[in-house]
Every structure is written in structure tokens, then in C-alpha cells.
Amino acid sequence: MTEHFGHANTASGPSPPKRSRVFVLSILALMVLAGSFYMTNFRSGADIVIVTFPGGTEIQAEVADTPEKLFFGLAFREELPPGSGMLYIFATSDRHRLRTKGFKIPVDMIWVDESRHVVHVVERAEPCHTDPCPAYGPPPENARYVIQTVAGFVQEERVQTGVELKFTLRL
Numbered sequence: 001m002t003e004h005f006g007h008a009n010t011a012s013g014p015s016p017p018k019r020s021r022v023f024v025l026s027i028l029a030l031m032v033l034a035g036s037f038y039m040t041n042f043r044s045g046a047d048i049v050i051v052t053f054p055g056g057t058e059i060q061a062e063v064a065d066t067p068e069k070l071f072f073g074l075a076f077r078e079e080l081p082p083g084s085g086m087l088y089i090f091a092t093s094d095r096h097r098l099r100t101k102g103f104k105i106p107v108d109m110i111w112v113d114e115s116r117h118v119v120h121v122v123e124r125a126e127p128c129h130t131d132p133c134p135a136y137g138p139p140p141e142n143a144r145y146v147i148q149t150v151a152g153f154v155q156e157e158r159v160q161t162g163v164e165l166k167f168t169l170r171l
Contacts, residue, residue: 049087051147052166053157059149060170061087074148075102085149087167095138098146103127106151108159109136111143116165119143124151 047063064070064086074086090096093114100107104127111120120139128134137146153159 048170050168050170051085051087052168053159054163054165055157057157059083059085059147059153061085061147061149063087063089065089072102073098074105074107075100076104078104080105080107080150082150085147085153088146088148090144090146093142093144095141096143096146097135097137098148099133099135100125100128101131101133107148108151108154110147110149110154110159111137111139112145112147112165113141114144116145116167118159118161118163118165120161121154121159123154 049061049063050058051061052058060083062084064073065088070088070090073088074080088096088098096111098109106124106126109122109125110118113119119141120137120143122136125136147165
């Protein structure tokens, strides 16, 4: 005969005190997740940068500066309104590559160095729906930022390597 000291061996599941701890921990986990979602998605004004191009055209770029936003970018978006885009801000300057997995719209991509000069451009990067997805880039020089905007923007605005852009944080 086997004896178990200190533990009841029942088939009815966890004891009532253990169930209440699981319930409390579940509620706390939900609160942490909700708070994290709120803090990353609803920061007022801190996540829009106005990017001004040499011809005076401005776009309102949503900032991608968290691992999640850098990974997903514009994936799953049904459209990208004119005058808008996404500004990827990487922690370091490097020869960053991007993919369009999960994108539903084609985009133009503009790699920008720390001094805000364009170092590389890709026009009309098509959405990728099946693996393996092509990687766009790397630029010939290190870049700190990548701007994605509606396909055709680069041609319309005559964006080319060497031009200087202006970034303004919208407050």
C-alpha cells in the first residue's frame, strides 16, 4: 500500500484554495495584458511623426519602435490612406531587411540613415501570402529608419537616394 503524505489524491481536480489562486492569477494576467495593450497602442500623440520630403509633401507616419510593431509593421491592414505611412525606428543603424508577409497592399519602402538622408528605395513591394517571402534590402549603407508608404509615392514625389528628410514629432 502506498501512502502520500501531505497531499490528498483526489480525482475531482484542484482543491478550493488552489482554484481561487488560479482564478486570481488569471485575473492579474488579464489586467497586465490589458495594460500592456493600452500602453503600446494608445499613447496619445507620441506615436506619429510628420515626415517632410524635399518637395514639401508631408506624411503622417505611425511609429514602429517596439518589437511587435517592428515585426508586424503594416501587416493585416486593409488600406493605407494617402498622406500616411509607417516609420520603423530601429535601435541601431544597420543594413536592415524587411518582408511584406501578411501585407494586403503594395508599399514603397525608403531606408534613411541617422542624418535623415535617403540611402535606399524600393518601389511597389508586393504583399507576400506564402512562404518563403522575399526580403527587401539590405540597403548599400547602414540605415536607422525605414518608411513605408502607399505604392507609387516614391515615383510621385521623385524620392531618390541622397535627399534629406525632416522628421517632426506630433505632440
